[in-house]
Amino acid sequence: MSGKRKKIIAVIGAGQPSPEEANTAEEVGRELARQGATLICGGLGGIMEAACRGASSEGGLTIGILPGDNAKMANPYVQVPIVTGMGYARNVVVVKSAQAVIAVGGSYGTLSEIAHALQNNIPVIGLNTWSLSKNSKQDNSIILADNPIDAVAKALNLAEKQLPIE
Amino acid sequence: MSGKRKKIIAVIGAGQPSPEEANTAEEVGRELARQGATLICGGLGGIMEAACRGASSEGGLTIGILPGDNAKMANPYVQVPIVTGMGYARNVVVVKSAQAVIAVGGSYGTLSEIAHALQNNIPVIGLNTWSLSKNSKQDNSIILADNPIDAVAKALNLAEKQLPIE
Amino acid sequence: MSGKRKKIIAVIGAGQPSPEEANTAEEVGRELARQGATLICGGLGGIMEAACRGASSEGGLTIGILPGDNAKMANPYVQVPIVTGMGYARNVVVVKSAQAVIAVGGSYGTLSEIAHALQNNIPVIGLNTWSLSKNSKQDNSIILADNPIDAVAKALNLAEKQLPIE
Amino acid sequence: MSGKRKKIIAVIGAGQPSPEEANTAEEVGRELARQGATLICGGLGGIMEAACRGASSEGGLTIGILPGDNAKMANPYVQVPIVTGMGYARNVVVVKSAQAVIAVGGSYGTLSEIAHALQNNIPVIGLNTWSLSKNSKQDNSIILADNPIDAVAKALNLAEKQLPIE
Numbered sequence: 001m002s003g004k005r006k007k008i009i010a011v012i013g014a015g016q017p018s019p020e021e022a023n024t025a026e027e028v029g030r031e032l033a034r035q036g037a038t039l040i041c042g043g044l045g046g047i048m049e050a051a052c053r054g055a056s057s058e059g060g061l062t063i064g065i066l067p068g069d070n071a072k073m074a075n076p077y078v079q080v081p082i083v084t085g086m087g088y089a090r091n092v093v094v095v096k097s098a099q100a101v102i103a104v105g106g107s108y109g110t111l112s113e114i115a116h117a118l119q120n121n122i123p124v125i126g127l128n129t130w131s132l133s134k135n136s137k138q139d140n141s142i143i144l145a146d147n148p149i150d151a152v153a154k155a156l157n158l159a160e161k162q163l164p165i166e
Numbered sequence: 167m168s169g170k171r172k173k174i175i176a177v178i179g180a181g182q183p184s185p186e187e188a189n190t191a192e193e194v195g196r197e198l199a200r201q202g203a204t205l206i207c208g209g210l211g212g213i214m215e216a217a218c219r220g221a222s223s224e225g226g227l228t229i230g231i232l233p234g235d236n237a238k239m240a241n242p243y244v245q246v247p248i249v250t251g252m253g254y255a256r257n258v259v260v261v262k263s264a265q266a267v268i269a270v271g272g273s274y275g276t277l278s279e280i281a282h283a284l285q286n287n288i289p290v291i292g293l294n295t296w297s298l299s300k301n302s303k304q305d306n307s308i309i310l311a312d313n314p315i316d317a318v319a320k321a322l323n324l325a326e327k328q329l330p331i332e
Numbered sequence: 333m334s335g336k337r338k339k340i341i342a343v344i345g346a347g348q349p350s351p352e353e354a355n356t357a358e359e360v361g362r363e364l365a366r367q368g369a370t371l372i373c374g375g376l377g378g379i380m381e382a383a384c385r386g387a388s389s390e391g392g393l394t395i396g397i398l399p400g401d402n403a404k405m406a407n408p409y410v411q412v413p414i415v416t417g418m419g420y421a422r423n424v425v426v427v428k429s430a431q432a433v434i435a436v437g438g439s440y441g442t443l444s445e446i447a448h449a450l451q452n453n454i455p456v457i458g459l460n461t462w463s464l465s466k467n468s469k470q471d472n473s474i475i476l477a478d479n480p481i482d483a484v485a486k487a488l489n490l491a492e493k494q495l496p497i498e
Numbered sequence: 499m500s501g502k503r504k505k506i507i508a509v510i511g512a513g514q515p516s517p518e519e520a521n522t523a524e525e526v527g528r529e530l531a532r533q534g535a536t537l538i539c540g541g542l543g544g545i546m547e548a549a550c551r552g553a554s555s556e557g558g559l560t561i562g563i564l565p566g567d568n569a570k571m572a573n574p575y576v577q578v579p580i581v582t583g584m585g586y587a588r589n590v591v592v593v594k595s596a597q598a599v600i601a602v603g604g605s606y607g608t609l610s611e612i613a614h615a616l617q618n619n620i621p622v623i624g625l626n627t628w629s630l631s632k633n634s635k636q637d638n639s640i641i642l643a644d645n646p647i648d649a650v651a652k653a654l655n656l657a658e659k660q661l662p663i664e
Contacts, residue, residue, distance in 0.1 A: 083262040085419035089587040096249040112613035119606035253583035255421040274451035281444035415594040428581040
């Protein structure tokens, strides 16, 4: 039965993105839905709303993991609002529930999600997002993508390897 | 758009219920699905699995809010496993994401969910579950139901009043 | 070295207690400090503040596990404010950090803490707090105390058995 | 009364640091204690243990915010173990409870803590830790320190500005 579960891909990014970033996220959402994946995100505005709008327009399922106490805070394209009341600790839940993460731009909240994902060995695909280095040594853990279609293809391919073996 | 969201009802109860309690939970799940509601639960076995099995058999959507670090721990009838890694703090998320809660039997974990729900003004419908009193005064906040059909009817009626006004 | 750690006892109860309950909590705090125990609580007003005031007046250490985002919300007798930003999910942290819990009166938040403690096999001593029953069968897990001195004696005795064996 | 609260400084870094990093963390801990600050950390080994050992050797107070379910997991120099059972979501609590954060080296867990701190406008002082950039633009939010004494001086100076105004 769990073999029938859909892949779940997280889309993360800023609440106040540039118009280009929002377009990118919307196309990511559309492509995820076309490929039959479920979208999970932080449930609020900006990148999260754009991705949910894209997924909804193609009939995909959208899950929003909300930081606050009320489902009303979810963007209108979230079909299943999960109310945590846990503030930014909910970032951990967004990435741990996914088999791969696509980061579009983003600020420190997005960076925390990237870090939590990498800490949990969940692959992160980046579209114009953070670059990391330590002691002048570049960290190449974030997998770069050229465009939304490429990002979704990479995410779904890597997600395959994360799924529980039956 | 959020006006189109389905009602979300939590079903809570023990991981090791009696056969009668499991049958009750399965019928609660079936009836929730027949009435078009989404089922949310703690994602593990016992009452949670029975309710998800019932809902799945009628084509309903099932969400499991898991305490551990791995979606593999979800029962096979959970369609959307949410991985919190937060242990029993996830109990708060189960009830806050619902507009009403149905408790079937249950041990201390269930009691903590009942308490978190009542603290958040989320209605709790009980089927052979905990009774509460303080200083010899009975607390009647848990709404008693006669059977699964009655419990679901009461939950959906009370959930109506919890939904965000558009 | 950890053999030198002090016992940590949680005091839980309502934010808006009766004057009698507040006096009881203050005396519990005083006695905990006299006996050399550290007090942990939810960090806010009412029972939490009364207990911290009592403990502080006898030179005891007080820890407040705050639900919100700001240490300013702590009552003035909290010496170490822990800022969780996790809302009532912090109730789990209050009880799990203690080797025993003393409940004074209390509403649903207190009930959730009692339930989380019992679920984790952490002893709960009650002073005019909740009574629990299931299917008409009384649950006697909450240990009744006659007065603050008795409650602290019972808590410290039971805490002894919870401490890690070195 | 809260005017008498000590400053709380978080020390974050890897569980398996290099010997040089551990020495650095121990000196940070010593200096924090000498300056009268309370040390908060994730409570486990490596950088966390080295910092607590340093603080303890100078009579400072040490708080460990543990990810697991048991105080036994705390390093022996943690005086107050806080048991969250929330896994890496506890990283949020470590930084939110501090008025400034000192990062020594570190892996992805440390990066998540840096990100959560910056998201909450809590200053981060770095000793050979992560560097951040986005879209080829360097992010200079992490304040570089030359050595442990410099790091503590900067942390305490910035913490001053974070304290609640009475």
